[in-house]
Amino acid sequence: MIPRQAVTVLGATGSIGVSTLDVLARHRDRYSVFALTAHRQWQSLAEQCLEHRPRYAVMGDPGEAQALREVLSLKGSSTEVLQGEEALRYVAGHDETDIVMAAIVGAAGLLPALAAVEGGKKVLLANKEALVMAGGLFTRAVRDHGATLLPIDSEHNAIFQCLQNERADCQAGELAQRGVRRIMLTASGGPFRTRPLSELSQVTPEEACAHPNWSMGQKISVDSATMMNKGLEFIEACWLFNARPEQVEVVVHPQSVIHSLVEYTDGSVLAQMGNPDMRTPIAHALAWPERIESGVASLDLIATARLDFCEPDYQRFPCLSLARQAAETGGTAPALLNAANEIAVAAFLARRIRFDQIALVIERVLERLPVNEPDALDVVQNADLEARTLAQTLIDAL
Ligand code: NDP
Numbered sequence: 392m393i394p395r396q397a398v399t400v401l402g403a404t405g406s407i408g409v410s411t412l413d414v415l416a417r418h419r420d421r422y423s424v425f426a427l428t429a430h431r432q433w434q435s436l437a438e439q440c441l442e443h444r445p446r447y448a449v450m451g452d453p454g455e456a457q458a459l460r461e462v463l464s465l466k467g468s469s470t471e472v473l474q475g476e477e478a479l480r481y482v483a484g485h486d487e488t489d490i491v492m493a494a495i496v497g498a499a500g501l502l503p504a505l506a507a508v509e510g511g512k513k514v515l516l517a518n519k520e521a522l523v524m525a526g527g528l529f530t531r532a533v534r535d536h537g538a539t540l541l542p543i544d545s546e547h548n549a550i551f552q553c554l555q556n557e558r559a560d561c562q563a564g565e566l567a568q569r570g571v572r573r574i575m576l577t578a579s580g581g582p583f584r585t586r587p588l589s590e591l592s593q594v595t596p597e598e599a600c601a602h603p604n605w606s607m608g609q610k611i612s613v614d615s616a617t618m619m620n621k622g623l624e625f626i627e628a629c630w631l632f633n634a635r636p637e638q639v640e641v642v643v644h645p646q647s648v649i650h651s652l653v654e655y656t657d658g659s660v661l662a663q664m665g666n667p668d669m670r671t672p673i674a675h676a677l678a679w680p681e682r683i684e685s686g687v688a689s690l691d692l693i694a695t696a697r698l699d700f701c702e703p704d705y706q707r708f709p710c711l712s713l714a715r716q717a718a719e720t721g722g723t724a725p726a727l728l729n730a731a732n733e734i735a736v737a738a739f740l741a742r743r744i745r746f747d748q749i750a751l752v753i754e755r756v757l758e759r760l761p762v763n764e765p766d767a768l769d770v771v772q773n774a775d776l777e778a779r780t781l782a783q784t785l786i787d788a789l
Contacts, residue, residue: 397425398677399482401503402494404429404436406608407517407543410669411492412439414677414685422677426482428495428503433459440470446487447471449478451499479503484510490677493518494543496610497733498775501525505768508538515676517543519627520733524726525771526630540631541676546576546624547631548672549650549663554632566634567656574634575652575660577644578621578703579604584645588707592747596740604647604667613736614710617749618703622714623732626725629718636718641711643701648690666690709750713757722762723774730778731756738786748789756781 398415402408408427415422426447429436433455440448440463448463448470450456456474463470473481483491484506491507492515493500500518505525507514509532516522522529533540542548554571566574582601583591599616600609607615614620621641628639642652647667654660665671666687674685705712710732717724735752738744744752756778765771 393421395421395423396489397487398422398490398492399426399428399485399488399507400424400492400494401428401479401483401500401507402492402496402518403427403439404432405494405496406606406611407494407669407673408492411494411515411673411677412443414670414674414683415443417684417686418677421683422490425485425488428479428482430495430499431455433462437462437466440468441466444468445470447473447478447482447485449473449475449482451476451479451495476502480506483507484512486510488512490515492543492673493521496520496608498524498730501529505529505532508532508540509536511536511538513539513541515541515543515673519544519623520729522627522630523623523729524775525765525768526626526725527765528768528771530630541679542627542631543669543672543676544624544627545667545669545672546651547628548675550574550576550628550632550653552663552675553651553653553661566632566638570655570657571638572654572656574628574632574639575642575654576621576624576628576639577642577647577649577651578618579615579647580643580645580703581616581618581620583616583707584643584704591707592745594746596742599739599746603645605669609740610733610736613739613749614732616746617710618708619710619714619732619736619749619753621703621708622711622717623729625711625714626718636715641703643703645699646695646697648695648698664690710753713750713753717757720762723765723771724757724762726765726771726774727756727760727762727778728753730775731782734779734782734786744786744789752782752785752789755785 424443424445428449430451453474460472493504494517501521600612652662668687670685717728731753735749
């Protein structure tokens with residue numbers, strides 16, 4: 392019998408975390424749950440702990456840990472409750488964890504994901520912001536510590552599958568040497584793909600969070616509506632697949648059935664398809680290089696009937712242009728972009744700025760702050776902090 396692999400889920404209470412636990416629950420013979428983490432939602436984490444019985448539960452926000460401790464103790468749970476950032480890193484890099492799902496949203500996910508990498512784990516990376524902020528440092532750490540990095544973003548997971556990688560770290564050399572002409576990253580175009588441009592300044596957080604094909608957390612839903620999500624994915628793809636910006640193309644595909652494509656020099660184009668359900672890439676990465684049941688229904692091509700494609704509209708989606716520019720600039724530009732975006736999206740969700748002002752804030756931050764060489768983590772963290780502070784000041788002045 393194959394020993395069970397122990398899994399830590401960082402961001403267990405989020406959309407990806409919940410889907411991960413759904414897949415894990417279908418395979419209790421293959422996987423045990425070692426640790427689950429959340430930020431503030433202690434009630435949801437308590438329910439997950441009672442069902443999956445992890446050794447550790449971590450509340451990122453120490454203020455909520457005592458409530459979790461009390462409820463678990465009342466229910467006779469043996470799960471030990473830890474708290475704070477240090478504890479997130481501790482469970483991610485723990486000797487007894489084999490697999491880490493990195494599904495904390497935003498820059499807060501960087502250090503715990505890095506701890507998993509430094510522990511040489513099999514790291515399932517949903518937290519694209521970690522690669523956007525610190526792609527060079529992150530991928531170097533993957534190599535130095537012998538970690539296995541597998542992409543969870545459906546597009547990057549699709550590309551990984553189409554590249555037929557023999558190596559798991561997605562860095563099996565130059566794309567051209569592997570016969571690859573280009574990577575085509577598909578994008579649904581989000582809820583505002585066809586909305587009249589004059590109405591975009593009026594859209595509400597509720598409308599922005601109502602994605603036509605995917606059910607996701609709030610931040611990534613807004614990122615999808617501005618297409619910053621595709622911009623972040625563009626940068627992520629460059630790091631994951633050792634691609635230059637000109638080797639990655641964004642194609643709008645409203646049905647979200649083709650999750651991305653790879654074109655080879657002989658003209659062959661490989662696509663990965665499936666229903667838009669994150670349990671497919673999660674199951675793929677969990678079991679890689681094997682395949683396991685994910686709970687996702689079979690793709691009904693007859694019902695799908697047609698697949699459409701068009702170019703992205705850069706006037707409608709200025710965030711996509713800003714991200715492309717940041718990828719081309721390199722250095723700390725993507726970290727500045729990511730931090731400004733996080734602050735602007737939070738302000739939009741809090742109804743402090745309009746939808747169209749998200750791009751404006753990011754653009755001004757990129758214009759005003761210097762770009763440095765991100766050769767150490769503190770350089771990246773300083774850029775992140777500076778961009779957050781400036782973005783907040785700009786928002787206060789709007
Ligand atoms: P959610 O907002 O649904 O969940 C985020 C998770 O992170 C929650 O468990 C939350 O805890 C936790 N969290 C939030 N802030 C912190 C913090 N400061 N410290 C520690 N933990 C924190 O996000 P998603 O699941 O949608 O996305 C997670 C990541 O996966 C993102 O990087 C996203 O871009 C990426 N991704 C998501 C996809 C999706 O379909 N949802 C698809 C592809 C990528 P709490 O619940 O307590 O707040």
